[in-house]
Amino acid sequence: MRDxxxxxxxxxxxxLLTVAAVAVLSTLLVRLAPGFGMDERQLDLRLTGRSVAxxxxxxxxxxxxCLTGWxxxxxxxxxxxxQPVRELVSERAGITLxxxxxxxxxxxxxxxxxxxxxxxxxxxxxxxxxxxxxxxLLCLPAAVVAVLAMYFExxxxxxxxxxxxxxxxxxxxxxxxxxxxxxxxxxxxxxxVGPGALALRHVCLPAxxxxxxxxxxxxxxxxxxxxxxxxxxxxxxxxxxxxxAALARDLPVLVPLTMLAAAVTCAANLCADAGRVLVCRWV
Amino acid sequence: xxxxxxxxxxxxFGLMLAAEWIAPYPYDRQFRDQAHAAPSRxxxxxxxxxxxxxxxxxxxxxxxxxxxxxxxxxxxxxxALAIAVSATLAGGLWERAAxxxxxxxxxxxxxxxxxxxxxxxPLNTSPAVSAGVIFALLGSLGWAAPARILAAAVKSQLRSxxxxxxxxxxxxxxxxxxxxxxxxxxxxxxxxxxxxxPVFLLSEANLSLLGLGIAEPMPSWGxxxxxxxxxxxxxxxxxxxxxxxxxIVTLSCCHAAQPSVEDLR
Numbered sequence: 001m002r003d004x005x006x007x008x009x010x011x012x013x014x015x016l017l018t019v020a021a022v023a024v025l026s027t028l029l030v031r032l033a034p035g036f037g038m039d040e041r042q043l044d045l046r047l048t049g050r051s052v053a054x055x056x057x058x059x060x061x062x063x064x065x066c067l068t069g070w071x072x073x074x075x076x077x078x079x080x081x082x083q084p085v086r087e088l089v090s091e092r093a094g095i096t097l098x099x100x101x102x103x104x105x106x107x108x109x110x111x112x113x114x115x116x117x118x119x120x121x122x123x124x125x126x127x128x129x130x131x132x133x134x135x136x137l138l139c140l141p142a143a144v145v146a147v148l149a150m151y152f153e154x155x156x157x158x159x160x161x162x163x164x165x166x167x168x169x170x171x172x173x174x175x176x177x178x179x180x181x182x183x184x185x186x187x188x189x190x191x192x193v194g195p196g197a198l199a200l201r202h203v204c205l206p207a208x209x210x211x212x213x214x215x216x217x218x219x220x221x222x223x224x225x226x227x228x229x230x231x232x233x234x235x236x237x238x239x240x241x242x243x244x245a246a247l248a249r250d251l252p253v254l255v256p257l258t259m260l261a262a263a264v265t266c267a268a269n270l271c272a273d274a275g276r277v278l279v280c281r282w283v
Numbered sequence: 284x285x286x287x288x289x290x291x292x293x294x295x296f297g298l299m300l301a302a303e304w305i306a307p308y309p310y311d312r313q314f315r316d317q318a319h320a321a322p323s324r325x326x327x328x329x330x331x332x333x334x335x336x337x338x339x340x341x342x343x344x345x346x347x348x349x350x351x352x353x354x355x356x357x358x359x360x361x362x363a364l365a366i367a368v369s370a371t372l373a374g375g376l377w378e379r380a381a382x383x384x385x386x387x388x389x390x391x392x393x394x395x396x397x398x399x400x401x402x403x404x405p406l407n408t409s410p411a412v413s414a415g416v417i418f419a420l421l422g423s424l425g426w427a428a429p430a431r432i433l434a435a436a437v438k439s440q441l442r443s444x445x446x447x448x449x450x451x452x453x454x455x456x457x458x459x460x461x462x463x464x465x466x467x468x469x470x471x472x473x474x475x476x477x478x479x480x481p482v483f484l485l486s487e488a489n490l491s492l493l494g495l496g497i498a499e500p501m502p503s504w505g506x507x508x509x510x511x512x513x514x515x516x517x518x519x520x521x522x523x524x525x526x527x528x529x530x531i532v533t534l535s536c537c538h539a540a541q542p543s544v545e546d547l548r
Contacts, residue, residue: 017383018390025396139534141485143492144508144527151514224394228489232512246398246495254399261392269390 004277011273015266022262023070027255075256080248085256088241096237099230100222103160107218110161111169116199118173119180130173134166142225146232156226156233163225164218171214179207209276216272220265288539295533299349302342310343311335311500321520328522331510335500341526344502348484349533351418356480358422360429364472367433368460371441382434388427394489396424401495410501417496421483429475436471440464470542477541481534488530504530 041047041055069076075085118126137145142163149159179185180203188202204211230239238257245253298305307325314320314334322329328337370381400420404413440446441464449463484504490496491505492512499506507526517523 014383014386014390018387021387022391022396135535135538136531138538139531141488141492141505141508141530143489144511147492147511147514220390220392223392227394227398228493231493242395242398243493243495246402246493249402251399251402254395254402258392258395258399261395262390265392266390 004274004281007273007277008270011266011270015263015270018262018266019259022259023255070256070259076252078245078250078253080245080250081253085253088253089238089257089260092236092238092241095235096226096230096239099156099160099235099237099239100219100226102157103164103226103229104218104222106157106161107164107168108215110165111172112204115169115173115176116203119176119203120195120199130169134169137162137166138170141228143228143232146229149229150233156229156235156237159229159233160222160225163229164222167221168214168218172211175207175210175214176203179203182206208279212272212276212279216269219268219272223261223265285540285542288536292533292536292540295345295529295536296349299342299345302339302346306336306339306342308336308339310340310502312339319520322522328525329520337507337522337525340502340507341504341529344504344507344526345529347414347497347501348487348504351414352421352483352487353476353480355418355422355425355483356476358419359425359479359483360472360476362423362426363429363433363475364465364468366426367430367437368464368468371434371437372456372460372464381430385427385430385434388424389431391424393424393486397421397486397490398495401490408498410498413496413498414501414503417487417490418483421486425479425483429472429479432475433468433471436468437464440467473542477537481537484530484534484537 042052044052047055073086075089077084078088081088114130118130142159145162146156146159149155149162185198185202188198193202226237226239227242228239229235230237231243234240238260242254242257244250245257307327312335314326314330314336316334317326317330318332318334320326320330320334326336326338328341331337331340366381366384370378397417397420401417404416408416446459446463449459454463487496487503488505488508491503492508494509496505497503504526508530510523511517511527
């Protein structure tokens with residue numbers, strides 16, 4: 001139990017540190033950006049000094065107040081869309097979560113099925129086909145995969161799955177192949193254990209800690225790939241919002257979204273680590 | 284297979300470096316009366332929407348991608364090597380701090396940061412500066428994964444007999460690092476370079492396809508891929524896919540040409 005608490009505490013600390021680092025970096029970026037603290041209304045001679053000061057304070061908010069505002073949940077307002085960032089995120093989060101969940105599920109299901117089929121059938125042709133498919137997809141930029149998915153009307157979840165599949169499969173294949181070659185699997189096969197029980201009980205279960213670590217990493221990969229996928233598949237999620245904000249140089253939107261993405265990837269790795277420790281005890 | 288991949292890679296690299304002699308026109312010369320032209324003797328891969336020669340842009344674009352991505356990978360791996368060696372040899376607090384920094388950088392969402400940094404560049408940033416900034420960013424953000432692997436390799440070297448003998452003979456830490464540790468890290472370092480360079484090529488392509496990479500009129504393989512956004516026209520103009528084909532061939536060669544650790548020993 002102490003191991004579990006140690007890992008959880010370390011990961012939580014890392015999560016907090018990451019979010020803090022992103023917050024500091026993002027604040028620096030906002031301050032360094034051209035045009036920071038400037039508002040054309042400051043040049044309006046009809047305005048009183050008090051009004052100009054108020055406009056200036058709004059255009060160049062105090063850094064400390066910004067940082068504490070993010071902690072309180074006040075994420076500021078989008079310059080280009082003229083809407084509170086929190087509202088924008090809550091409108092789009094559902095779409096992105098659905099895309100991420102579906103993409104990850106398809107990629108993992110396809111990888112697991114093909115890897116286990118490859119191990120069970122053990123045909124050179126299937127091995128070569130899997131290697132070629134994964135290698136070919138690895139050479140395609142995520143944005144090109146998204147364009148292809150858009151053309152074939154496959155939707156963002158399939159595009160994300162195609163981006164994740166070769167990466168997940170490459171590592172999962174290595175892990176499962178190593179598990180398949182263990183002596184206890186050979187013993188189980190010689191005793192006539194069926195393919196389902198063999199795959200689940202004797203190969204996947206002992207490999208669960210490594211597979212869980214891979215699951216954590218695959219969430220980070222998916223969070224990165226969701227930006228080109230949603231932008232090019234015209235899916236109104238957070239990825240598309242990030243892209244639009246970058247094109248419009250809307251830093252008040254980019255900053256909290258970067259923090260959110262960092263928090264999500266850290267949380268996914270935290271869950272994967274916690275799960276790994278629990279599974280290690282159980283297995 | 285590895286030899287074929289290396290020869291192909293060298294040929295592509297040589298072709299791109301010789302762009303000035305091979306390309307029939309400068310990459311930004313416009314033939315306004317020949318926009319969207321099909322391949323011909325004058326324009327081997329036709330022309331784009333504003334009449335620029337696609338073949339010339341492919342060669343010059345390849346030069347930018349193929350020179351800057353390995354350069355960024357070199358920066359990343361050099362940073363990783365410096366951090367891994369100094370942190371592991373110094374040990375204690377510095378090592379712990381370096382490993383926390385590695386975890387931190389690995390947890391950062393790269394693409395979000397790249398987009399944020401790209402967004403703060405002034406609108407009048409020149410194409411050359413935008414290209415430099417993109418690859419400098421990639422180089423400075425990509426050190427964490429190689430650093431973790433190199434730190435593990437340094438740790439295993441510190442347990443080896445020759446390092447123990449050198450330390451027992453009173454070898455100072457800088458000399459130990461320069462003479463005994465770093466030369467023996469060459470296989471892992473070279474392998475990390477081969478893994479990192481294709482990742483940077485892909486990252487640049489993704490950013491440029493989103494319109495946030497290298498600014499026009501400077502070509503790169505990434506921004507040449509933007510023509511693929513009009514996929515229905517690809518059936519009528521298959522030559523538009525030439526940058527994608529070349530990118531896939533180059534990346535496949537990079538993967539196939541990666542030397543194994545045994546090769547480097």
